Amino acid sequence: xxxxxxxxxxxxxxxxxxxxxxxxxxxxxxxxxxxxxxxxxxxxxxxxxxxxxxxxxxxxxxxxxxxxxxxxxxxxxxxxxxxxxxxxxxxxxxxxxxxxxxxxxxxxxxxxxxxxxxxxxxxxxxxxxxxxxxxxxxxxxxxxxxxxxxxxxxxxxxxxxxxxxxxxxxxxxxxxxxxxxxxxxxxxxxxxxxxxxxxxxxxxxxxxxxxxxxxxxxxxxxxxxxxxxxxxxxxxxxxxxxxxxxxxxxxxxxxxxxxxxxxxxxxxxxxxxxxxxxxxxxx
Numbered sequence: 329x330x331x332x333x334x335x336x337x338x339x340x341x342x343x344x345x346x347x348x349x350x351x352x353x354x355x356x357x358x359x360x361x362x363x364x365x366x367x368x369x370x371x372x373x374x375x376x377x378x379x380x381x382x383x384x385x386x387x388x389x390x391x392x393x394x395x396x397x398x399x400x401x402x403x404x405x406x407x408x409x410x411x412x413x414x415x416x417x418x419x420x421x422x423x424x425x426x427x428x429x430x431x432x433x434x435x436x437x438x439x440x441x442x443x444x445x446x447x448x449x450x451x452x453x454x455x456x457x458x459x460x461x462x463x464x465x466x467x468x469x470x471x472x473x474x475x476x477x478x479x480x481x482x483x484x485x486x487x488x489x490x491x492x493x494x495x496x497x498x499x500x501x502x503x504x505x506x507x508x509x510x511x512x513x514x515x516x517x518x519x520x521x522x523x524x525x526x527x528x529x530x531x532x533x534x535x536x537x538x539x540x541x542x543x544x545x546x547x548x549x550x551x552x553x554x555x556x557x558x559x560x561x562x563x564x565x566x567x568x569x570x571x572x573x574x575x576x577x578x579x580x581x582x583x584x585x586x587x588x589x590x591x592x593x594x595x596x597x598x599x600x601x602x603x604x605x606x607x608x609x610x611x
Contacts, residue, residue: 330417342468351376354469359383360400364504364512368411372473382419389455414519471497518599526562530603548572568593
């Protein structure tokens with residue numbers, strides 16, 4: 329496994345692989361890897377000849393009062409997990425290489441960022457769009473794997489690739505959960521023991537929605553009310569949003585007639601957690 333630290337070296341590595349007719353699969357991350365990230369690497373490994381992982385905590389996707397400075401890091405463990413997962417090369421750029429002095433460019437999507445997390449994190453997806461575009465241009469992959477836990481991000485990247493004519497196939501990786509149902513996240517490390525228990529309110533809300541739908545409830549306002557009550561029955565929780573939306577456009581729906589995305593964001597103590605599920609009333 330090669331460790332590559334500059335964008336020039338990364339581009340040179342990718343160009344050499346392409347000269348050898350080798351295909352590249354790419355998994356971009358912010359590090360502090362867990363089994364969810366491992367599942368993305370394992371999904372990507374058989375898709376191409378080479379598997380590239382990037383680790384970069386992207387400053388432009390954090391708002392002024394968010395957790396950029398405290399975002400968890402453990403590079404030794406990250407590299408160990410990457411090697412075990414069959415990663416060929418790890419790209420470890422520094423901020424100054426990705427955003428050199430006088431960097432000026434922004435990328436803005438018109439509608440997808442106006443829903444879900446984008447309402448509460450106004451700079452987030454512009455930062456994601458820029459860094460993913462740069463990483464695509466540096467790594468030059470044939471395929472890239474993104475997790476479904478950040479469903480809005482996945483849809484934004486799909487749209488970005490479509491709009492900007494990237495010749496890259498976007499592959500979605502499933503949400504990986506702990507045995508008790510909690511979606512794996514690097515930010516779970518922030519949770520105290522009691523907050524960890526309260527965090528289960530998210531996955532239990534998804535299960536409740538499925539139960540209510542199975543019983544014939546299709547009005548999203550009524551289901552949302554019951555989910556709010558369930559989440560707030562746990563201590564130290566505050567609902568940011570509970571959204572039933574169209575899976576492609578992320579626009580809110582009022583009555584569930586076909587497959588719908590249920591997406592949640594909840595503050596547990598000071599930690600913001602997200603979760604989601606695609607729910608099909610036909611099933």
